Amino acid sequence: MTSPTNIPRPQVTWASNIEGNQSYYYNNKxxxxxxxxxDIIGGLKISAGLSYTIAQDYFHYNTSNDIKYSNSQNGVAFRVGPIYYLTPDWTVYSxxxxxxxxxxYPHSEDGVTVYPAKPLQGNQIEVGTKYAVTNQASITAALYQLTETNVLVTSSDPILAAQGVMEQIGEARSRGLELDFAYRPLPGWDITASYAYTSAKVISDTNIANLNHQFAxxxxxxxxxxxxxxxxxxxxxxxxxGAGLHAQSSSPIATNSIYRLPAWAEVNALLYYKYDGWRFSANITNLFNTRYYQSSTGFNNVFVGQPLTVAFRIQKQF
Incomplete structure (x- = not known):
């Protein structure tokens, strides 16, 4: 179960606005x-959850107009669905x-007026199954559809997009398939694999340039x-x-762009030692120092993936 409270320290973020001046905001959540x-009857169970979120932010747009605003966003979300055990090793759910x-994130539709973004709202339907093939292997599969409104995307105007301006679309829909496989062939040896197919597109918006395009x-x-x-x-x-590979196909640099980031793959590795509650580890990211383009925030803001990095950790379990 998720912790009943999650109250982080206020965040202060500095960014450049569309005129090259500095802006900042405080956020409490x-x-x-x-x-x-x-348990209902037999192998049938009902899972349900409820959440309430409170957020307050203050934004100062440090320009000649000295734009300031504060904004509160409070809301409820819930989840409910049945879980049914067909056999002790086979579960289906929805x-x-x-x-x-x-x-x-403050946004603008015209590159001049700045105002707070509306909260992201939506609903999701999911069906899935998990099957334990043996005591050492299991397979999980899920189909889902997620529909959301007020999604923030890069401005459809390339000039505004280059200046970091965002806009909110009317309605977006993601449909996908997720597959997970876990296998323990020998004591101490674990293998996991996953695959995801995602179709995420804008289905309703006043800006027709955004319609029916895959998300950035x-x-x-x-x-x-x-x-x-x-x-x-x-x-x-x-x-x-440990060692592993992550790979993905190409993706658009912006929601309404024909230009795409190339497909890429990255190899990671792990070394560790455990003794008397202590764990010493070295996590190696991008083992072969492959150069790839991971993401983009606009038509001219493309981020290179993390280069070869080694992170050392020491942990103690009490």
């Missing part, structure tokens, strides 16, 4: 969650959920495979190694 699973996500930075196909092995005995007991 609190969220409360309730979740439960109720769910209906609503979405409420405050958005504190959303590939149709993405997948990963990861494997770890931890030595179980001998002088290497506690040592572990």
């Amino acid at each position: 609190a969220a409360f969650y309730l979740n439960d699973v109720v 769910s209906y959920a609503t979405t409420f996500v405050p958005q504190n 930075n959303v590939p149709y196909n993405a997948g990963s495979i990861w494997s770890t092995y931890e030595f179980q005995d001998g002088f290497l007991k506690g040592f572990g190694v």
